[in-house]
Amino acid sequence: MVQLATSDIQTREVLEWKGLHLFHFKSSSCSQKTRIVLNLKQEKWTSHEINLGAQENFEPWYLGINPRGLVPTLVIDGEVHIESNDIITLLDARFPNVKLIPAGLETRVAELLRHEDDLHLDLRTLTFRFTQFRGKEPKPKAALTKYKKGGTGTVGGKPDPDKQREIDFWERAASEGLTDAAVRTSAARFKAALNELDRTLQQQPFLLVGELTILDVAWFVYVNRLLMCDYPVRRLHPAVSKWFDKLLERPEFAAEVVVPPHVRQAIDENHDRQKAAGETLIEIAGL
Ligand SMILES: N[C@@H](CCC(=O)N[C@@H](CS)C(=O)NCC(=O)O)C(=O)O
Missing domain, CATH: 1.20.1050.10 (Glutathione S-transferase Yfyf (Class Pi); Chain A, domain 2)
Incomplete structure (x- = not known):
């Protein structure tokens, strides 16, 4: 499970938030996945759209809750969770009204x-x-520079290799x-x-x-x-x-x-x- 450590989070206000908040983008596949699970469970949630086309995911505020700069991010009663598969697994455990992971098959x-x-x-x-x-150049240089500088760059209190993987992907896309x-x-x-x-x-x-x-x-x-x-x-x-x-x-x-x-x-x-x-x-x- 990728629940962020408090030290990974710079945007501290979310630590006080109550209820279910999803940061997502309409056409992002990982966001669609989490929204479908929420629909199946008929849970109410507060929507926070992050426009990937406008690089809002590289803004300091968002990097402050998701050091990888990716959507989706789930904030639930002040806990911050990233990674869509971990989020849907967590939702299944917290809202078992409709079970989407059969007992015994978790692993x-x-x-x-x-x-x-x-x-x-x-x-x-x-x-x-x-x-x-x-x-x-799907991610302009200026946006990437912002991304490199922003956020703690840590997940679980440790330097996060996934951020570098993202940077490499976009730099390779721009050069080749x-x-x-x-x-x-x-x-x-x-x-x-x-x-x-x-x-x-x-x-x-x-x-x-x-x-x-x-x-x-x-x-x-x-x-x-x-x-x-x-x-x-x-x-x-x-x-x-x-x-x-x-x-x-x-x-x-x-x-x-x-x-x-x-x-x-x-x-x-x-x-x-x-x-x-x-x-x-x-x-x-x-x-
Ligand atoms: N492994 C991550 C991947 C998340 C991911 O790559 N999300 C995409 C949208 S589907 C994103 O935020 N891309 C950032 C961008 O396009 O700048 C997860 O499952 O949550």
């Missing part, structure tokens, strides 16, 4: 979620290349772009993971057992994003595609993945350009 769920989290930078690589056009080689690697990782999920879903209705768990929620948002990148889910992983469509029928899921018309248009325009240049995800990754 297995944690292990499988780690594997999902390991693919997060791969998802980011595909997102930044194959959804709407993000420009050559998100290359075809990076796209191929990321797409191959997803193809392998989804092949495995497909085998499971040919045998059972949900990813872990016969009922919905947080693992289904976590993979639902990933598959949703891959579809936005025009990854051929239906052709390559038909059982995953059916499972996704069924979850999408539920309002708790559907509400969180609505794409505003102007964003849909920007994505379609990017795809049209990529098709004309023979540079779609399918073509580059050979899917």
Whole structure:
């Protein structure tokens, strides 16, 4: 569990906050995951939107509650929790009215979620290349400088290597772009993971057992994003595609993945350009 130590937190006012507060961004996959879990549990929460496009996540106030500068962050009765998978696991323990981690499977769920989290930078690589056009330098130098300077840079009272991983990602994106080689690697990782999920879903209705768990929620948002990148889910992983469509029928899921018309248009325009240049995800990754 990544509950921040008091020494990690510079924005001290949140330590006094009562109730459930979520810092999130509408289209962020990790935020969607936490919001779907809150919907399923029908919990009331206070929303704090952090606009990633405007780099609000690199503002000192926000770095003061999330030294990694990432969304989501959950503040619950003065405790500050980061990392979406830890947040949804915590929500399941604190609000057991609807259980999304079956008793006895806690370790297995944690292990499988780690594997999902390991693919997060791969998802980011595909997102930044194959959804709407993000420009050559998605995080301008000035924003990165702010990020480097801000926050304690510690998690659990210790220097946090994940912050450097973020800096490396954005600096590499600015200097090399998100290359075809990076796209191929990321797409191959997803193809392998989804092949495995497909085998499971040919045998059972949900990813872990016969009922919905947080693992289904976590993979639902990933598959949703891959579809936005025009990854051929239906052709390559038909059982995953059916499972996704069924979850999408539920309002708790559907509400969180609505794409505003102007964003849909920007994505379609990017795809049209990529098709004309023979540079779609399918073509580059050979899917
Ligand atoms: N492992 C983290 C990853 C969080 C993450 O990367 N969040 C993205 C949005 S999905 C973010 O905040 N990106 C920062 C940015 O784009 O500047 C988690 O699961 O919470």
